[in-house]
Amino acid sequence: MFADYTWTELGSIFAMQGFAGLILFSVFVLMALGLAIIFGQMGVINMAHGEFMILGAYVTYLCSNFFEAYLPALFGIYFFFAMALAFLAAGTLGALVEWSLIRHLYKRPLDTLLATWGLSLILQQAYRSIFGAREVGVTLPNWLLGSVPLTDIIEIPINGIFVMVLTFVIAIAVYFILFRSRMGMQTRAVVQNRVMAGAVGINTEKVDRNTFALGCGIAGIAGSAFTMIGSTGPTAGQLYIVDTFLIVVFGGAASLVGTIASSFAISQAQSTMEFFLSGSMAKVLTLLTVVGILMLRPQGLFSLKIRR
Template sequence: MQIFSGVSLFTILLLMAIGLAIVFGLMGVINMAHGELMAMGAYATYLTAITFARFAPQWMDFYLFVAIPFAFLVTFAFGYVLERGFIRFFYNRPLDTLLATWGLSLILQQTYRSVFGAQEVSVPLAPWLSGAWEPSAGIQLPLTRVFIIGLTAIVAVGVYLLLTRTRWGLRVRAVTQNRAMSGAVGINTRSVDALTFALGSGLAGIAGCVFTMIGSTNPGTGQLYIVDSFIVVVFGGVQSLLGTALSAFLIAQSQTTLEYLISGSMAKVTILLLVIVVLYFKPSGLFSNKSRG
């Protein structure tokens, strides 16, 4: 059960961190509003649920299969517009990007308060996700967590195949390694930037949808995971999606284990200290890609 709790936390961190790894690792953009994109996905899921409850209550059991792609599309579209109209003016200016996106996160939080209110909103759980799976006597695994783990695996594999087995993924990797040369051979680097940022935003939307299955949503929901997600990306190694996944697993399992042994706040402090020690000896991250000089 302790291992399963760690895997449950791992899924949320991984969904958030994959989007950050794409935007931060592949594009070099420090997006402090990534957590608010997660909240946007959560609110999109909430709107989907109340729409089904009002206009198609007989289909409420299946609203989640509409909410997941809807949350992705809403945040994907917002991310595309955001990159084209805002982010692209801050490339190669990391400090300015950090401050600008932090200001954007505050604007989005206030927007959520104005539209949805400051109080928390909850999404009804589909009946088929109620209860638990009992693989053996004394071990009960909540069906919601099992579903989330399966969804995370599908998303992670899909992103990996997209970046490594498609022409668009090849363009992304080419632009990452040598932007000037990629542009010289005919790759539209601006289009690659916009779609890459939009993909990272869409993944944050899916993370928000998943979050509604385990907790209530409020305007500050995204702030719960943004710091941990950045730690996962940096600890795993920038530009390494595999490193991001392994880092998320190690941090999630370590946190749940330490929380079981000591208090939650001390667990976070201990993990942060361990990350600092590792980065002191390996500044590029524990699982960073090796490159030839």
């Protein structure tokens, strides 16, 4: 596999695929952070998580068209408005779904899996009916076009750098929300002991709704970031849902550090192997490796000690 390349060529290949892996890592982290909050903190298997991501992508697409047609002077900063609207749209839909569906299915993980899978199909058909079956893309502002050359043969796309910076900012924000805010304290209290949390005056139903909405809102931001590097279609979210669940389980449910670490490991492994092997074979080898590690450490790379 490596015999046809010189050491210099291999170094350049690993560097280029490493940067490509960082961009994939950014999308994985944004997707997995929202799912880690929903699955890790609440125990809800949300198979419609990818569709919340695509909702954010379509909101960004609509904002792009609106600013381009009616506010061309502000087109250079439209993405920041789109990201905020994507968070609000996905978060609001998440709160509605939790109130109307999920709250009736707590402690019934198989039922939540089936219900959210049905919800994902409904949302896919809704997107197909509203936006059409074809994939759509956004128009990037001029400052997001082009690339930054590192060497004569290695260049980093500016939009990829922007997505990585955005991921870092969102990860820091999630850390402060979960570990340095009143909402995070209440969420962790409910996870550790729901009955005692309710006894001391915490509104556990409100915490559940806010937590689910936050996870879905972060998925909406992931959808906005996704438009920077790819096109959007009604079923695009399903391409990432399996990898996202794999990341959350591999990193350890409810572990923010584990989610980031497993996102990095899986994205780098897939990006590098896809250059030398087919994309499907790269996924198979990654999956087999993760399964083997989980057989030895079923709690994941990082696990939290929670009193039940």
